Amino acid sequence: MSQNALSTEECPHCHEEALVLDQKCTNCGFPIEGSKEAQQVFLDKTEAIQKRVTETQTYVKWAVGLLYFIGMLYIFIFLRLNLTLKVKISGTLLGVPYVALGLIASRFKPHLIFLVALGFYLFTEFVLTSWISLPITLFNQVWAKVIVVSMLVIGSIAAYYSENLKKKLPKY
Numbered sequence: 001m002s003q004n005a006l007s008t009e010e011c012p013h014c015h016e017e018a019l020v021l022d023q024k025c026t027n028c029g030f031p032i033e034g035s036k037e038a039q040q041v042f043l044d045k046t047e048a049i050q051k052r053v054t055e056t057q058t059y060v061k062w063a064v065g066l067l068y069f070i071g072m073l074y075i076f077i078f079l080r081l082n083l084t085l086k087v088k089i090s091g092t093l094l095g096v097p098y099v100a101l102g103l104i105a106s107r108f109k110p111h112l113i114f115l116v117a118l119g120f121y122l123f124t125e126f127v128l129t130s131w132i133s134l135p136i137t138l139f140n141q142v143w144a145k146v147i148v149v150s151m152l153v154i155g156s157i158a159a160y161y162s163e164n165l166k167k168k169l170p171k172y
């Protein structure tokens with residue numbers, strides 16, 4: 001087959017009927033007409049990227065899990081505690097945004113959503129609690145605050161990194 005001519009054939013890698021341009025599948029980049037070595041290099045590279053995406057996604061899942069955890073903690077603790085109705089409602093309502101942000105982050109732009117969640121967390125922990133004297137802070141211990149902040153920051157970086165890595169992966 002001429003290397004200059006455009007041809008379509010079924011790609012053995014992505015199984016799409018794809019254009020072959022510059023010896024490569026235009027859908028996934030697999031060097032269909034390249035050497036066995038070139039094909040192996042492509043497969044190794046794709047596998048390495050896929051592995052790093054999986055690794056970074058672990059941090060993203062932990063951060064999403066943390067948001068659900070904080071949200072549920074607020075909701076269940078304040079519903080169960082023997083508090084005045086006002087405190088009960090305030091505490092329970094504070095849990096809702098965390099659950100909502102967790103739901104959004106598992107589907108849409110997690111790196112931004114984690115930063116929004118971090119902002120909301122810092123606001124409730126350090127600003128809101130000093131404005132209104134409600135026992136709404138659940139993380140009195142400094143180490144607990146450090147863990148929450150770290151997990152959200154790491155989750156945001158991992159999500160951003162992961163989204164950029166995915167752009168380098170073939171589109172199937």
Ligand SMILES: [Zn+2]
Pocket residue numbers: 011012013014015016018025026027028029030
């Ligand atoms: Zn392909």
